[in-house]
Amino acid sequence: MTDSCKYCNNLLEDLHNEGLQCESCEKYVHLSCLKRGSTPGAFAGDVFFTFTCLECSDTDTECFSRENTKWFHILVLTFYHLNVHNKPLSRKGFYHWRMHVATFIDKNWNVLFDKSCKQKRNWMGTISGLLSVNSSTFFTRCRTFTEQGWWTLTYPKLTPHVQVKLSNELASLKLSLKSQNIYESDTVLLADIIKKSNISNEFTIMTISLPPLEHVKTEDSQTIDEISNSTITPINDNQTNLNPNKTNNKQKRALLPTFDSISVSDLDTHGPVKKKQKLNHSLTQSFDETATSSSQESTDSKESILPIKMEPAIKLLDPMCHYNTSLNNLFMLKRLNLKTKLLGGLREEPILSPYSNLYLKPYIHRDVKKTPHWLKIMAQIQLKANEKVKNYVLPSRSSIDYVYVQPSHIPAINSLCNQFFWPGIDLTECLQYPDFSCVVLYKKLIVGFAFIVPDVKVHENYISFIFVRPGWRNIGVGKFMIYHLIQTSMGKDITLHVAINNPGLFLYQKFGFKVEHVELNFYEKYLRNDSFESKHAFFCRLER
Structure with missing residues (x-):
């Protein structure tokens, strides 16, 4: 784009300052200069609108109407928005086509x-x-995970506008080559188009350039860097004939280097090197590049970072090293002090909800008044252990924090559910609607949690799980979580199931829940036969 913005008179530029064109005056307006703050929906990079600027509008407001958008445009826009605003939902940058995209x-x-x-x-x-x-x-990589259906953009940093423009150029190029009886892979053609378009290298980072998981040994034992560079070959302008039947074996994916296939020049020779330490230095290089690019995108923490002298390290010959985060240099560069790791720190950044596209506050509530039995016992143990210390004073306690659920909470929550409820529970789905959640933390210890599933029926939400850790009960933690869930479901009925011998029924009744009916053997398919818990449940409803 070489036009200038009608509002700020600055130039429009693809990938940086994109905008919408007014259908009346045919002038452009930056997305960031829109008077309403963003396009309807606030989707990242969304320029697929018929737009009327403020001066040309009859209603003195900016008008937007969705174009007859193709499904391809919607998919590109969805992946780009998820990658920009909902990155924690992804699995190593990949999104499930049904669970996330659909x-x-x-x-x-x-x-x-x-x-x-x-x-x-x-x-x-x-x-x-x-x-x-x-x-x-x-791009998909089925064998990265245990299930299929995980996809991402081949060029995840290209905006939807550029992606659609490149797709149109690719279609035109394929038609011209087809008339000449020339056939080539779409990936190769698109790579050649991008190379000729002079797009900055920072936006042309390809997903498929990541270290592969399925490896095939090449005949001449090329290094991974050499093969990754030869995987996508740009089209030569002087090339007149392309034979689709010929395939290059060198373009196959590489095998992780073995001890016998590595030369001495590839070794890190700092000190004596044993035979079992002969590893390919290109592995280390690829990890360094990945860590460097990731560290530039991440937000720097305000906690102190230990100065680390990075030296060429030898990677373990581990097939899992490509997706083992413990071996990633990013976690070495961003190493916080031990106290912060164990006890946690203050949360300052808001949380973007993928359900409502609203920014949620870092904390729902912070309580420093409640003193549970567990903290009293810990204080007595500290006093007993330091009774010989003169004028010993107990360290100040931390607050009990009520927060929205985050991906880092899920492993511990699943473990508690499998321990106190029944095996096989996975609450990862709750990350799709963090607005309807409440996780209670003491430092980094999960004290309790409560989740509500929105829109199970028309004007009805369902409370799925409420739990408070033993030793932290009877101090009002559960009461506050229920109150918070009720506030998130204004105007909608709330339903739940509770075992008939569960004393929590009295707490629900205090909030106005009423028993509608009894469901026999409701927990039979969940609880074991030797469990002392009742398998019958009350179905309760809070009418709004």
């Missing part, structure tokens, strides 16, 4: 599509089909 489109259907576009029964099949067909734009 759910996001379903919740934002009225904003992503025109009002005349109705939601058909097979719309999810359209998503899976387009992901499979457009292999140059979307």
